Amino acid sequence: MDLIWEGLRKALELLLTLDPEVLRITMLSLEVSGLATLISLVIGLGIAIPVALTEFPGKRLVIALLNTGMGLPPVVVGLFVTVLLWRNGPLGFLEILYTPAAMILAQAVIASPIIAGISLSALQHLPPGLRLQILALGASRPQMVWLLLKEARLPLLAAVMAGFGGVISEVGASIMVGGNIKGQTRVLTTATVMETSKGNFEVAFALSILLLVLAFTVNAVLTHLQQRNRPR
Amino acid sequence: MSRATVLEARNLKVHRGQTQVLDVPALDLRAGEVLALMGPNGAGKSTLMLALAGLLPLSGGSLRFKGAELAGRPEREAYRRRMTMVFQxxxxxxxxxxxxxxxxxxxxxxxxxxxxxxVRAWAQRLGIGHLLGRPARQLSGGEAQRTALARAFALGPEILFLDEPFASLDAPAREGLLDDLGRILAETGSTAVLSTHDQAEAARLGHRLAVMKDGVILQTGGLREVMNHPEDPFVAAFVGMETLLKGQVASSGGGLLTLRLGRGGDGHEVLAVGEARPGQTILVGIRPEHVALSLHSDKSSSARNAFPGTVTKVVPRGPFFKVELDCGFFLAAYVTAQSLAELELGPGSTIVASFKATAAHLIRREGLESEV
Incomplete structure (x- = not known):
């Protein structure tokens, strides 16, 4: 218990003193996971919309693959992205391994299937006739898609939250493709792992508490957006 | 006065997988008319409606809206902005x-x-003006359907498709909405297509009637024409012609024919309006509302057909009671609750059923000979 209280005290101290290193780590965590979630939203919806709205052979297989992708182990993603970005790898010419860009790429790979899978399910759960009703009201195809997304906004924001939650908390991929380089690719999760391995439990607790606060703040904002325009 | 044709459908075909689910050689919709599509569940009413609304890919055929063919996607998109649809x-x-x-x-x-x-005007007309700020998910079934109708009418559609709009409503909500919709359709002179499996709805709102079965239109015509002169036993049964009598023409002339009832008809003869070759096997239909019941035969009546019979069953039918009779053949009659009480009708009661020759409608059917 003492360790936890000490962690809380340390976290408060780090926050109140605006420790520059902790601030940098926190901001980088937010930046990397936030951007990765945004990219995943675009990719996820880009997959979910056509899969939900069209019929094609092998659709069930695609859905099964997406659902499997929702549980992609971060270390496996980390391994594949590392190999892709390795100097001699297919994307080696980008020279982004051990940079935040590589971490964003890896996290986007993790979050995209999560957002795609939940969005697909959300769109498929809309009333079956709604699409026809929207078209019968005179909507163009883009207008129809927009109205369907608006109608599914609650589960879609839940998809964003799940995607963000998945990447802000992962450590395997970030440490593999980012390298936990101080001042460059160190984020809250990788720093927590490092401090724990060094036996600095107070700092590790402090970083963990900051991670929780960050996750809560982002989700609180998203929840506010989710519930804001909902008729009661 | 002939009205302009708004929508022309020719050789419409729709397939689901390998199965053809719609085959309509020709169907026209005229300005200001309400065309009621009737048929049981699975008859293809909704499929036809979606096809007419340009919301379903056709496997064949063409649609023309106000003379212009809806050939490509742009034309269909433009058409969708001139019509609208209300679903069940x-x-x-x-x-x-x-x-x-x-x-x-x-x-x-x-x-x-x-x-x-x-928005305000249509909400008022549909009786939901006081609900404008309410979340749609808190509405009752009737209020929700009124909102859907207001949303449709607000567009001023040149064609309004109504796909069983009352099917999921309870009786009081349905009655109120039927009245209001009938009034609004009449006031606006809307051109509409209504699908329903209820003949009362079709009769209250429709000007023309098309009866469907298995993706095919069996008969199209004016409301009275189809209701009183069905050309097919299925149509006859579906439009409420509950008594169908099959037999051979004993004699025919002067616009009247005598039908000798076949198997199970006990040799009874029924006088009907129509011309048919003596010896020909035909079907005659009688609507239950055209059959009168009395305790004794009334010689002074103009009804040319009178048969003594026994009541086998009394079934409540909304404001009426359906009385099923065994007159040596099946006959159904509608009576009011008052008549039921005055005549003291119940299973086993003996009664005389009568109907005019003009109430017995000839339904021709090819291939009947082999069945008699």
Missing amino acids: DPLLFDATVAQNIATGLKLRGAPATLREPA
Whole structure:
């Protein structure tokens, strides 16, 4: 218990003193996971919309693959992205391994299937006739898609939250493709792992508490957006 | 006065997988008329309606709206902005009633200055003016369907498709909405297609009737024409012609024929209006509301057909009772609760059933000979 209280005290101290290193780590965590979630939203919806709205052979297989992708182990993603970005790898010419860009790429790979899978399910759960009703009201195809997304906004924001939650908390991929380089690719999760391995439990607790606060703040904002325009 | 044709459908075919689910050689919709599509579940009413609305890919055939063929996607998209559709499920958005009614107008680019008065006016006309700020998900079934109708009427559609709009409503909500919709359709002179499996709805709202079965239109015509002169036993049964008598023509002349009832008819003869070759096997239909019941035979009556019989069953049918009779053949009659009480009718009662020759409608059917 003492360790936890000490962690809380340390976290408060780090926050109140605006420790520059902790601030940098926190901001980088937010930046990397936030951007990765945004990219995943675009990719996820880009997959979910056509899969939900069209019929094609092998659709069930695609859905099964997406659902499997929702549980992609971060270390496996980390391994594949590392190999892709390795100097001699297919994307080696980008020279982004051990940079935040590589971490964003890896996290986007993790979050995209999560957002795609939940969005697909959300769109498929809309009333079956709604699409026809929207078209019968005179909507163009883009207008129809927009109205369907608006109608599914609650589960879609839940998809964003799940995607963000998945990447802000992962450590395997970030440490593999980012390298936990101080001042460059160190984020809250990788720093927590490092401090724990060094036996600095107070700092590790402090970083963990900051991670929780960050996750809560982002989700609180998203929840506010989710519930804001909902008729009661 | 002949009305302009708004929509012409020719050789419409729709397939689901390898199965053909719709085959309509020709169907026209005229300006200001309400065409009622009737048929049981699975008859293809909704498929036809979606096809006519340009919302379903056709496997064959063509649609012309006001003379112009809806050949490609742009033409169909433009057409969709001139018609609209109300479904059995109101399919409202997770928004307020006002926002729901405004949706179609917004999609069609109407400015807010036009949208707001239209929303208020149509909400008032449909009796939901007091609900404009209410979330659509808190509405009752009837209120939700009224919102869906207001959303449709606010668009001023040149064709309004109504796909079983009352099917999921309870009786009181349905009755009120039927009245209001009938009044609004008449006031606006709307051109509409209504699908229903209920002949009372078709009779109250429709000007013309098309009866469907298995993706095919069996008969199209004016409401009275189809109701009173069905050309097919299925149509006859579906439009409420509950007594169908099969037999051979004993004699025919002067617009009247005598039908000698076949198997199970006990040799009874029925006088009907129509011409048919003596010896020909035909079917005659009698609507239950055209059959009168009395305790004794009334020689002074103009009814040319009178048969003593026994009541086998009394079934409540809304404001009436259906009395099923065994007169040596099956006969059904509608009576009011008052008549039922005065005649003291119940299973086993003996009664005389009578109907005029003009109430016995000839339904020709090819291939009947082999069945008699």
